[in-house]
Amino acid sequence: MTVAQAALSIPEEEIRTGVYICQCGLNIAGAVDCAAVAEWAKGLEGVTISRDYSYMCSDPGQQLVKQDIREYGLNRIVVASCSPRLHEPTFRQMCAEAGLNPYLFEMANIREQCSWVHPHQIEDATEKAKDLVKMAVSRARLLKPLEEQEVPVTQKSLVIGGGVAGIQAALDLADNGFKVYMVEKKPSVGGVMAQIDKTYPTMDCSI
Amino acid sequence: MTDVGRHPNIEMITLSEIKDIKGYVGNFDVTVTKKARYVNEKECTACGDCATVCPVLVPDEFEMGLASRRAIFIPFPQAVPSAYVLNPHDCLGQDPLICGKCKEACEKGCIDYDAQDEELSFKVGTIIVATGMEPYDPTPLDEYGYTRFPNMLTTMEFERLINAGGPTKGEVVRLSDLKVPKSVAFIQCVGSRSPGNKDANPYCSNICCMNTIKDTLMLKEHYPDMEVKVFYIDIRAFGKGFEDLFQRSKGKGVKYIRGLPGDVQEDPKSQDLILFTENTSTDLLEKHRTEMVVLSQGLVPSKDMNKIQEMLALQKTSDGFYLEAHPKLQPVDSASAGIFFAGTAESPKDIKDAVTQASAAAARAARIMSPGKITVEAITSRVDEDKCTSCGICAKVCPYNAITVDKKNKRPAVVIEAACAGCGTCAAECSFDAIEMNHFTDTQILSQVDAILDKEPLEKVVCFACNWCSYAGADSAGIARLSYPPNIRLIRTMCSGRVDEKFIWRAFESGAPVVLLSGCHFGDCHYIDANHWTKKRVEKIWKKMEKWGLRKERLQLEWISAAEGVRFSQVMTKMDELRQTVTKKEVTETKRIIADNLKKKKKKKISQ
Numbered sequence: 001m002t003v004a005q006a007a008l009s010i011p012e013e014e015i016r017t018g019v020y021i022c023q024c025g026l027n028i029a030g031a032v033d034c035a036a037v038a039e040w041a042k043g044l045e046g047v048t049i050s051r052d053y054s055y056m057c058s059d060p061g062q063q064l065v066k067q068d069i070r071e072y073g074l075n076r077i078v079v080a081s082c083s084p085r086l087h088e089p090t091f092r093q094m095c096a097e098a099g100l101n102p103y104l105f106e107m108a109n110i111r112e113q114c115s116w117v118h119p120h121q122i123e124d125a126t127e128k129a130k131d132l133v134k135m136a137v138s139r140a141r142l143l144k145p146l147e148e149q150e151v152p153v154t155q156k157s158l159v160i161g162g163g164v165a166g167i168q169a170a171l172d173l174a175d176n177g178f179k180v181y182m183v184e185k186k187p188s189v190g191g192v193m194a195q196i197d198k199t200y201p202t203m204d205c206s207i
Numbered sequence: 208m209t210d211v212g213r214h215p216n217i218e219m220i221t222l223s224e225i226k227d228i229k230g231y232v233g234n235f236d237v238t239v240t241k242k243a244r245y246v247n248e249k250e251c252t253a254c255g256d257c258a259t260v261c262p263v264l265v266p267d268e269f270e271m272g273l274a275s276r277r278a279i280f281i282p283f284p285q286a287v288p289s290a291y292v293l294n295p296h297d298c299l300g301q302d303p304l305i306c307g308k309c310k311e312a313c314e315k316g317c318i319d320y321d322a323q324d325e326e327l328s329f330k331v332g333t334i335i336v337a338t339g340m341e342p343y344d345p346t347p348l349d350e351y352g353y354t355r356f357p358n359m360l361t362t363m364e365f366e367r368l369i370n371a372g373g374p375t376k377g378e379v380v381r382l383s384d385l386k387v388p389k390s391v392a393f394i395q396c397v398g399s400r401s402p403g404n405k406d407a408n409p410y411c412s413n414i415c416c417m418n419t420i421k422d423t424l425m426l427k428e429h430y431p432d433m434e435v436k437v438f439y440i441d442i443r444a445f446g447k448g449f450e451d452l453f454q455r456s457k458g459k460g461v462k463y464i465r466g467l468p469g470d471v472q473e474d475p476k477s478q479d480l481i482l483f484t485e486n487t488s489t490d491l492l493e494k495h496r497t498e499m500v501v502l503s504q505g506l507v508p509s510k511d512m513n514k515i516q517e518m519l520a521l522q523k524t525s526d527g528f529y530l531e532a533h534p535k536l537q538p539v540d541s542a543s544a545g546i547f548f549a550g551t552a553e554s555p556k557d558i559k560d561a562v563t564q565a566s567a568a569a570a571r572a573a574r575i576m577s578p579g580k581i582t583v584e585a586i587t588s589r590v591d592e593d594k595c596t597s598c599g600i601c602a603k604v605c606p607y608n609a610i611t612v613d614k615k616n617k618r619p620a621v622v623i624e625a626a627c628a629g630c631g632t633c634a635a636e637c638s639f640d641a642i643e644m645n646h647f648t649d650t651q652i653l654s655q656v657d658a659i660l661d662k663e664p665l666e667k668v669v670c671f672a673c674n675w676c677s678y679a680g681a682d683s684a685g686i687a688r689l690s691y692p693p694n695i696r697l698i699r700t701m702c703s704g705r706v707d708e709k710f711i712w713r714a715f716e717s718g719a720p721v722v723l724l725s726g727c728h729f730g731d732c733h734y735i736d737a738n739h740w741t742k743k744r745v746e747k748i749w750k751k752m753e754k755w756g757l758r759k760e761r762l763q764l765e766w767i768s769a770a771e772g773v774r775f776s777q778v779m780t781k782m783d784e785l786r787q788t789v790t791k792k793e794v795t796e797t798k799r800i801i802a803d804n805l806k807k808k809k810k811k812k813i814s815q
Contacts, residue, residue, distance in 0.1 A: 083678075083682045083685075084699070085533075085674070085678070085679060085682060086533065086536070103585060103646055109682075109697075111685065112681065112682040112684075112685025112686065113681050113682070113685055113697060114693075116685040116686070116688055117684060117685050117688065117689065117690050117691055117693075117776070118690065118693045119688065119690070121693055124693040124694075125693060127693075128693050128694070128696075131658070131659060131667075131696060132696070134658045134661070135654075135655045135658040135659060135696070135698070137658075138654040138655065138657065138658045139651050139652075139654050139655050139658075141654070142648070142650050142651045142654055143646070143651065144645075144646075144648075146585035146586075146645055146646060147585055148582040148583065148584065148585045149582065149583055149585065149587075149624055149625065150580050150581070150582050150583075151233055151234065151580065151581055151582075151583055151625055152233065152234070152579065152580050153232075153233035153234070153332040153575060153576055153578070153579055153580055153581050154233060154234060154235075154330045154331055154332035154576075155332055155576045155577075155579060156329070156330065156331045156332060156576075157331055157332065157333045157334070157335060157572050157576065158228075158235070158237055158331040158333070158334045158335070159334075159335045159337060159549075160225060160334065160335065160336050160337060160338055160515060161336070161337035161338045161339050161550070161552065162211070162219070162221070162337075163337060163339040163550060163551075163561075164550065164558055164561050164562060164565075165337040165339070165549035165550020165551070165552070165561040165562070165564060165565040165568075166335070166337035166339075166549065166550065166565070167208060167210075167211050167565075168549070168561070168562045168565035168566060168569070169335045169337060169549045169565040169566070169568050169569045169572075170211055170214075170217050170335075170569075171210055171211060171214065171217075172565070172566050172569035172570070172573075173216075173335075173569045173572060173573060174214045174215075174216035174217045175214075175216075176569070176573050177216070178216065178572075178573065178576055179216050179218070180214075180216055180217045180218070181218050181220060181237070181239075181329060181331065182211065182217055182218070182219050182220065183220045183223050183224070183225060183239055184219070184220070184221045184222075184223065185222070185223065185224055185511065186221065186222070186282065187221055187222050187244065187282050187286070187290075187292040188221060188281075188282045188283065188286035188287055188288070189208055189211055189212075189219065189221065189287050190208050190283075190285075190286070190287065191339050192339065192340070192341075192342070192363075193558060194208070194269075194283060194285070195269060195271075195283075195363065195366060195367065195370075196366050196370075197366060197369055197370035197371065197372075197373075197377075197425075198421060198425060199421070199558055200417045200418065200420065200421040200449070200452060200557070201417070201446065201447070201448040201449060201451075201452055201559075203421065203424065203425075
């Protein structure tokens with residue numbers, strides 16, 4: 001399908017975005033006025049509802065979003081909290097569970113890249129958080145639902161290194177029924193461990 | 208060890224190195240170079256007849272050079288596989304006319320001088336990186352005189368001496384006179400905890416305190432009357448049962464002195480060593496005479512790490528060990544799906560922690576392999592066939608050969624989705640907007656640029672950061688609470704290769720004083736070498752800026768790794784300083800120049 005065709009097949013929908021500002025205890029709320037950001041975000045284009053909450057990643061936090069998706073017919077979700085490298089999968093899963101395509105979710109990083117690095121500049125940090133939320137909301141409006149592809153997984157593993165760690169990993173995987181290739185540079189496995197007589201804390205032989 | 212050798216599910220490939228790894232989670236293609244062993248590993252019974260006749264003697268690496276071995280040898284009696292190996296560099300010549308004694312001696316005919324290196328290829332779904340560490344070499348620390356004084360040993364040398372299977376059958380002797388010393392001193396933190404010393408490392412090597420405590424107990428067990436002293440900064444005995452061992456060692460009469468020797472001298476006559484130290488418990492300068500010293504050497508990253516790191520696009524921390532995906536929540540995962548860390552490759556650790564981490568890594572790998580299939584992110588590129596001119600640039604820049612173009616028959620480009628990793632370099636390089644990068648489309652990214660510069664653009668720095676390195680570097684700065692000016696605005700792309708020329712122009716046209724592009728260091732790129740295209744593109748844009756009369760330093764290019772939180776914060780401070788040099792007038796002028804030039808370009812395109 002070409003881009004033009006794809007665009008045609010998606011009917012023009014009304015964008016209904018839910019914005020959620022996470023306080024992360026005091027991790028974010030200690031430097032960012034979360035309530036003010038949430039209130040301000042209500043005025044952004046396409047925003048239907050905007051709230052702040054103590055811990056968005058917690059079960060009640062996620063329940064709140066799921067309920068809003070159902071109640072307000074939300075079709076875009078923006079969570080402003082920690083790094084997407086940490087919780088993007090959590091919130092994508094949350095969207096999927098509420099029947100929303102997970103790629104219609106967007107995250108604003110107002111912890112690692114805002115409250116934690118501007119802890120004593122509440123005004124500046126709050127303004128920055130607003131900008132980050134605005135960026136996320138405008139990007140969210142343009143997000144398109146996507147389908148993930150399934151690929152087969154080879155049920156074999158490569159262990160690089162035959163020291164104590166490599167040996168343990170290989171044995172665990174092999175005992176679980178997976179084929180393991182263990183590649184060792186030296187002529188024998190054992191690594192540095194094999195050179196040591198007694199080892200702590202048991203004071204017994206290493207081999 | 209022997210379990211590995213006989214497990215039906217484990218194929219042990221020793222004397223081998225990884226040549227190449229390609230692919231992605233679930234589907235890695237591995238090529239291994241298996242070096243010639245010259246001895247048939249399956250047939251060899253380890254009888255040793257070959258070594259008995261071998262005339263060559265070389266220092267034995269396993270014995271830390273404290274004994275010798277033959278050119279054909281078994282690394283140690285319990286070696287797995289239990290087979291001899293011939294080192295071709297030591298051997299007199301595999302020409303039977305020159306020597307050939309071992310071949311004659313081997314009744315089973317296991318030795319083959321013509322053996323060749325082999326190349327093995329196989330497919331795996333997951334990879335566990337357990338490349339280990341190396342003991343720190345204390346030679347550069349001149350104050351200890353490791354190579355000058357024969358009775359100054361390293362931990363590893365001491366371990367071989369006290370080992371019942373070692374060169375002295377477990378008798379600890381001085382190398383100067385082969386006598387059992389009456390006193391032994393251990394010096395801790397050798398090569399560790401030395402910030403500012405370029406010959407050593409700033410980090411704690413984790414295991415050395417406990418290893419020394421173990422060694423003192425062994426000495427006291429073998430030689431109850433021996434005087435044993437330990438010179439230390441702190442004793443870190445924090446693990447289960449560790450404090451008990453420490454107290455036992457003190458109970459046996461081992462003296463612990465808080466302070467590292469600043470100087471060591473040798474009594475030329477007795478070859479005893481005299482240690483000068485400031486005892487920080489008593490604030491007194493002390494002089495200690497001892498018959499032998501053991502340098503408690505720290506751990507350093509294995510040299511083999513670099514090759515694997517480049518091959519798998521892994522990241523390292525500033526101390527040189529591999530960087531995990533998250534220090535607390537994903538301690539055994541790498542940032543690349545399907546690749547895990549086990550043991551000291553990730554950080555210095557003892558056997559218990561290495562084993563724990565290895566089991567965790569195995570469980571994480573099994574979790575991916577068990578279902579037999581995996582869903583991959585839908586972030587792949589898509590071709591607009593109507594716009595595609597079959598020019599082939601997308602296929603040229605794709606690091607994964609995931610795009611094919613039939614230029615001859617003018618057929619539009621085709622993306623092989625399973626092979627596409629989602630860097631977006633193709634979309635950035637396409638001059639006809641004929642490739643869209645799913646989830647990182649032009650309009651999506653431009654909307655972020657617009658949102659940043661909508662209000663007070665002069666106050667802000669627009670920064671594009673790649674997901675794996677620079678964006679992660681910003682997260683590291685956050686985790687370490689490293690402050691920087693609050694007017695930096697980050698736009699995340701999967702790779703810096705995604706950053707299209709038009710994003711830059713849009714930013715400048717909308718009033719951005721400074722634009723920064725940041726990505727992984729060369730060799731660290733998560734998409735093989737896509738960041739080379741970033742560099743080329745930026746250089747092209749710089750040329751245009753110069754031609755158009757714009758200050759080219761307003762577009763910055765920086766490589767920041769995931770571990771470089773400090774560097775991230777420094778770069779951002781620098782960006783803000785640069786921002787302050789840009790005036791409102793300059794920005795207004797820039798807007799006009801870019802608008803004019805882009806208009807010209809458009810006209811040219813239409814007239815073509």
